[in-house]
Amino acid sequence: MIEEGGGPAFERGGTALAVEDVHKSFGPVEVLKGVSLSANDHDVVSILGSSGSGKSTLLRCINLLETPDSGRVYVKGELIRMRESRRGGLVPENPKQVERIRGKLAMVFQQYNLWSHMTVIQNVIEAPVHVLKIPRAEAVERGEEELRRVELYDRRDYYPAHLSGGQQQRAAIARALAMQPDVMLFDEPTSALDPELVGEVLRVMRGLAEEGRTMLVVTHEMGFAREVSDRVMFLHEGRVEENGKPDEVFQNSKSERFRQFLAGTLR
Amino acid sequence: MDTVVAYLPAILRGTSVTVAVALCSAVLAVFLGLLGAWGKIAPSRTANAVTGAYTTLIRGVPDLVLMLLLFYGGQQLLNDIGAATGWWGYIEISHFTAGVFTIGFIYGAYMTETFRGAYLAIPRGQIEAGTACGMSGSLVFRRIVWPQLVRYALPGFGNNWLVLLKTTALVSVLGLHELVWESFTAGRSTRQLFTFFFVTMAIYLVLTAISDTGLRWLERKYSAGVRRA
Numbered sequence: 001m002i003e004e005g006g007g008p009a010f011e012r013g014g015t016a017l018a019v020e021d022v023h024k025s026f027g028p029v030e031v032l033k034g035v036s037l038s039a040n041d042h043d044v045v046s047i048l049g050s051s052g053s054g055k056s057t058l059l060r061c062i063n064l065l066e067t068p069d070s071g072r073v074y075v076k077g078e079l080i081r082m083r084e085s086r087r088g089g090l091v092p093e094n095p096k097q098v099e100r101i102r103g104k105l106a107m108v109f110q111q112y113n114l115w116s117h118m119t120v121i122q123n124v125i126e127a128p129v130h131v132l133k134i135p136r137a138e139a140v141e142r143g144e145e146e147l148r149r150v151e152l153y154d155r156r157d158y159y160p161a162h163l164s165g166g167q168q169q170r171a172a173i174a175r176a177l178a179m180q181p182d183v184m185l186f187d188e189p190t191s192a193l194d195p196e197l198v199g200e201v202l203r204v205m206r207g208l209a210e211e212g213r214t215m216l217v218v219t220h221e222m223g224f225a226r227e228v229s230d231r232v233m234f235l236h237e238g239r240v241e242e243n244g245k246p247d248e249v250f251q252n253s254k255s256e257r258f259r260q261f262l263a264g265t266l267r
Numbered sequence: 268m269d270t271v272v273a274y275l276p277a278i279l280r281g282t283s284v285t286v287a288v289a290l291c292s293a294v295l296a297v298f299l300g301l302l303g304a305w306g307k308i309a310p311s312r313t314a315n316a317v318t319g320a321y322t323t324l325i326r327g328v329p330d331l332v333l334m335l336l337l338f339y340g341g342q343q344l345l346n347d348i349g350a351a352t353g354w355w356g357y358i359e360i361s362h363f364t365a366g367v368f369t370i371g372f373i374y375g376a377y378m379t380e381t382f383r384g385a386y387l388a389i390p391r392g393q394i395e396a397g398t399a400c401g402m403s404g405s406l407v408f409r410r411i412v413w414p415q416l417v418r419y420a421l422p423g424f425g426n427n428w429l430v431l432l433k434t435t436a437l438v439s440v441l442g443l444h445e446l447v448w449e450s451f452t453a454g455r456s457t458r459q460l461f462t463f464f465f466v467t468m469a470i471y472l473v474l475t476a477i478s479d480t481g482l483r484w485l486e487r488k489y490s491a492g493v494r495r496a
Contacts, residue, residue: 063399065395065398065399095403099401099402099403100401101401102398102399102400102401103400103401105399106399106400107396107399109392109395109396111390111392112392113390113392113393113395113396114393114396115393115396115397115410115411116390116393116415116492116493117414117415117418117489117491117492118492119492126400126410127397127400127401127402130402130406130410131400131401131402131406159491159492159493160492161492161493172396175400179400179401
């Protein structure tokens with residue numbers, strides 16, 4: 001479902017996430033040239049694109065790790081309120097609102113970004129205890145549950161430096177799950193992994209998709225995009241070039257660029 | 268030996284003054300260092316310029332020159348201002364205060380560089396991960412930045428502390444009755460300068476050895492999760 005920018009034309013009941021006409025430039029380079037997307041609850045949306053197409057920037061504009069130059073972001077129907085800054089561009093109107101909404105949008109990074117001075121379980125309970133204010137004992141109990149789900153319970157007291165890349169990424173997924181997020185954002189979660197470690201992370205992500213989690217996944221894993229996602233979106237030079245159900249998009253895409261991209265990745 | 272025993276109380280008193288000056292100026296230096304590092308990193312041209320000038324100036328001038336300048340010049344400046352404005356009467360800065368302020372001020376510049384380097388060593392992604400979880404800036408600082416900042420800063424901090432401890436010897440020039448001043452006085456009155464400075468050297472070595480042990484303990488405490496090569 002693509003909106004050509006403009007007003008909120010679509011139904012927002014059951015809409016987990018809506019992004020409208022987001023623009024973002026870094027210096028003279030316009031990375032996003034008006035991108036819109038929406039995801040309903042339980043949707044898995046894969047975002048594809050060659051490097052520099054703006055897909056990571058799009059994800060980072062959703063939880064405001066990057067501030068969009070213009071456009072609107074709704075999470076569970078709630079607009080992230082922005083205002084014009086004196087230097088031009090937007091700034092959040094209320095940092096507290098942004099923090100609260102970020103708590104509903106867990107992010108998994110390409111480089112895992114586990115906190116290296118904390119053990120796995122400490123990583124997992126950190127934000128639930130300090131952001132969501134869940135009592136420690138309860139957070140530990142839930143955290144251990146998440147670690148079992150990603151098959152890392154036996155490594156709960158290890159520090160990140162002593163884990164493989166795949167284990168670190170699964171720990172990062174457990175950390176994201178512990179926030180009980182409404183939407184999970186995955187920013188190329190397998191791109192930093194050795195090929196033989198990719199499978200274990202994808203398996204966990206498939207499991208999450210089957211549970212009905214709402215997920216936005218920036219990825220280069222065509223198999224995952226094709227088999228797991230409900231919708232595939234292809235970004236090219238900061239615009240949405242292709243968008244639809246995986247079967248349609250992969251088999252008879254009208255976009256020449258997407259077919260070229262596919263040919264390149266299926267070598 | 269008897270002469271040393273006779274002067275021991277004075278020398279120990281001097282030692283305690285040395286330790287007190289060192290500790291007080293280290294606290295001031297750490298405070299200024301954190302402030303300075305923040306000023307260098309903050310996205311503000313003014314803050315960058317002020318802290319840049321501070322570290323460049325301090326690190327480019329000998330400690331003794333700054334000490335004499337601040338002790339004599341600083342007192343005069345304060346009293347000139349007081350006399351001109353009538354805001355305060357004659358102020359006499361004690362040797363101790365002058366020593367602590369100059370050493371703290373000087374080593375604050377070195378600490379600035381130590382803390383700045385330590386901050387830059389923390390992977391950006393870990394800070395982003397905190398932000399992305401909905402942590403506020405202060406929570407990210409307390410829970411993620413600070414513990415790692417201490418770890419990365421400790422080796423440089425230890426170095427600065429040892430040099431700072433030894434620099435307190437310069438305060439004897441201002442006339443503060445610390446370890447070197449007491450030993451020099453004792454050595455001159457008994458004509459046993461060698462003996463007394465040998466004792467002084469031994470005391471400094473004991474102080475630095477204790478510091479080393481403490482610093483190693485701190486490094487162990489803060490290096491949780493660091494893979495040892």
